Amino acid sequence: MREKRDSAATPWWRGAAIYQIYPRSFQDTNGDGIGDLRGITERLPYVADLGVDAIWISPFYTSPMRDFGYDVADYCDIDPIFGTLADFDALIGRAHELGLKVIVDQVYAHTSDLHPWFAASRAQREGPQADWYVWADPKPDGTPPNNWQSVFGGPAWTWDARRRQYYMHTFLKEQPQLNVHNPEVQDALLGVARFWLKRGVDGFRLDALNHSMHDLKLRNNPAAPDTGRIRTRPFDFQIKRYSQSHPGVIAFIERIRAVCDEYGAIHTVAEVGGDKAIAEMQAYTRGEYRLNSAYGFDLLYAPELTPEVMVDALARWSRGGGWPSWAFENHDAPRAVSRWCAPSDMAPFARMKMALLAALRGNIIVYQGEELGLEQDVIPFELLQDPEAIANWPLTLSRDGVRTPMPWRDQAQGGFTTGVPWLPFSSRNLARAAELQQDDETSQLAVTRQLLALRKTHPALRLGTLEKSAADGALLAFDRVARRSRIRCLFNLSPKPIALPADLAGNPILSINGATLTQMPGYGALYVAA
Structure with a gap:
């Protein structure tokens, strides 16, 4: 079940x-x-x-x-x-x-192209695993079946003389694409x-x-x-x-x-x-x-x-x-x-x-x-x-x-x-x-x-919702909220100090790089329990 x-x-x-x-x-x-x-x-x-x-x-x-x-x-x-x-x-x-x-x-x-599945698939067009990879016939001029490209450079198709077809590979040619439709x-x-x-x-x-x-x-x-x-x-x-x-x-x-x-x-x-x-x-x-x-x-x-x-x-x-x-x-x-x-x-x-x-x-x-x-x-x-x-x-x-x-x-x-x-x-x-x-x-x-x-200690940080996310200059702020707690999280994403809002209040439970309720140094961070 x-x-x-x-x-x-x-x-x-x-x-x-x-x-x-x-x-x-x-x-x-x-x-x-x-x-x-x-x-x-x-x-x-x-x-x-x-x-x-x-x-x-x-x-x-x-x-x-x-x-x-x-x-x-x-x-x-x-x-x-x-x-x-x-x-x-x-x-x-x-x-x-x-x-x-x-x-x-x-x-x-x-x-890998050395996987036994691929060895069986490339051996012949008919057989138990022939359709386990993505194979396609060439265009009439012998070029790949479409314009898809590999992540690592060049076409996402490599010719295989055994099957006289192209096989697909999104990454290296040594990484043939599985036919997960099958x-x-x-x-x-x-x-x-x-x-x-x-x-x-x-x-x-x-x-x-x-x-x-x-x-x-x-x-x-x-x-x-x-x-x-x-x-x-x-x-x-x-x-x-x-x-x-x-x-x-x-x-x-x-x-x-x-x-x-x-x-x-x-x-x-x-x-x-x-x-x-x-x-x-x-x-x-x-x-x-x-x-x-x-x-x-x-x-x-x-x-x-x-x-x-x-x-x-x-x-x-x-x-x-x-x-x-x-x-x-x-x-x-x-x-x-x-x-x-x-x-x-x-x-x-x-x-x-x-x-x-x-x-x-x-x-x-x-x-x-x-x-x-x-x-x-x-x-x-x-x-x-x-x-x-x-x-x-x-x-x-x-x-x-x-x-x-x-x-x-x-x-x-x-x-x-x-x-x-x-x-x-x-x-x-x-x-x-x-x-x-x-x-x-x-x-x-x-x-x-x-x-x-x-x-781990604070449910608001591990499991709570994320609310009130805001960007103010270099300051990033959001709240993490659980049933009985709210933690205001503030981060200075620049190397220069910035002043924090005057109405910020609560109990700081984390200060990084010397952050306080009034001043946020360069790359400071502060968790404040409301």
């Missing part, structure tokens, strides 16, 4: 703080320079001490690593560089001992979900979910208007009207939710990007039988953080309802302190930014190292690993700069590995190592712990 989302007991995930772990870069235990599952297990006490409710682990499945795990060759096994299924089971057990839920990535839009493909993917649910996972982050279905007529995408911004990829020249965001995704979502409900309070959160992201996120989470939450790229790629940007993002979610998830950085998006403030202001800005994240209605996602105030590392071209950055150098900001290993200690390998790390550390981030901040009550790590504790 399906379990309704809003039961008498508040589900664990509502208002949760989730810590994202990028396994290649978290902790290496065998000296090969690449993080592994045993390393995550070793570091779980540190994560639990932060005060988060759950961890989200990016892909660790068998993969040729052309896109570092998002090209899956076996959905139901662990890549040897990360360990074994026994290592995963040990990780789950330790996380649950520490009170942490475990969310894992599910990649349903595409596989009920058999859906059944197989839901079987994957059940495999991990039986092993004890508590939720799924669904990667690129709105890319999982395409227009069956293969109509051309229209051209996107020129906004004056530099476009580095052919993908940016189109409105993706037909290559993604098919309405049929909704029915598949309801099937995913039904499977998750078989296992109790499982959390589902979708990654949704594109021209209509907010509308799609709300559609994907609407009602009792779809996903619990979703997040997009509005703030992950925003070039600046202003009160107007935040008020607009908050208002758009509020208008359509639903339960949002918020992230300021992740494995695909640059470190926020490097995007949104001057280098000299990174420390006070990082404290204010974390206070803002902790005050938002919905779930919040903290990316590994964000609690240390890490900045974006600059990776020289010859050391780049990111295929998108290599293809679009130098105008596309490398994702490698946010994927560099966690600095646990202030030493050459950062306490991450005894070998050569797969990406280099910077001296600036080594100076922010967790060990250096561990006992410093003024550190970004200490501030993060304080903020997450406040979010």
Whole structure:
């Protein structure tokens, strides 16, 4: 029987703080320079001490690593560089001992070209799995069937001589697109979900979910208007009207939710990007039988953080309802302190930014190292690993700069590995190592712990509504409201001090960077209980 989302007991995930772990870069235990599952297990006490409710682990499945795990060759096994299924089971057990839920990535839009499903599909046009991927005949002149473009550059179609057809790939040509319109493909993917649910996972982050279905007529995408911004990829020249965001995704979502409900309070959160992201996120989470939450790229790629940007993002979610998830950085998006403030202001800005994240209605996602105030590392071209950055150098900001290993200690390998790390550390981030901040009550790590504790302690911050959001110059303000409490949250999003409204009154329960009821210093933040 399906379990309704809003039961008498508040589900664990509502208002949760989730810590994202990028396994290649978290902790290496065998000296090969690449993080592994045993390393995550070793570091779980540190994560639990932060005060988060759950961890989200990016892909660790068998993969040729052309896109570092998002090209899956076996959905139901662990890549040897990360360990074994026994290592995963040990990780789950330790996380649950520490009170942490475990969310894992599910990649349903595409596989690796080395997946057995694709090998069977490309072998012949007739057969049990022939229609499991998106195949199309060429035009009479031999060119691809339409104008769809790949995210990583060039047409979203690659010729395959075995079938004498083109196959679709939204990302790398080594990531052929699954035909999720096919009920058999859906059944197989839901079987994957059940495999991990039986092993004890508590939720799924669904990667690129709105890319999982395409227009069956293969109509051309229209051209996107020129906004004056530099476009580095052919993908940016189109409105993706037909290559993604098919309405049929909704029915598949309801099937995913039904499977998750078989296992109790499982959390589902979708990654949704594109021209209509907010509308799609709300559609994907609407009602009792779809996903619990979703997040997009509005703030992950925003070039600046202003009160107007935040008020607009908050208002758009509020208008359509639903339960949002918020992230300021992740494995695909640059470190926020490097995007949104001057280098000299990174420390006070990082404290204010974390206070803002902790005050938002919905779930919040903290990316590994964000609690240390890490900045974006600059990776020289010859050391780049990111295929998108290599293809679009130098105008596309490398994702490698946010994927560099966690600095646990202030030493050459950062306490991450005894070998050569797969990406280099910077001296600036080594100076922010967790060990250096561990006992410093003024550190970004200490501030993060304080903020997450406040979010758990105050129902208004974790579960309340968000009201009266307003932008006044550099000042962003909103209220978080629960039945018996109201907390006024104020943030100075500039480096210059500003005066607060004369009628502000109440009991300050949080002050960041010296904020008071009358004066807000540069990048100050204040929570006031009314």
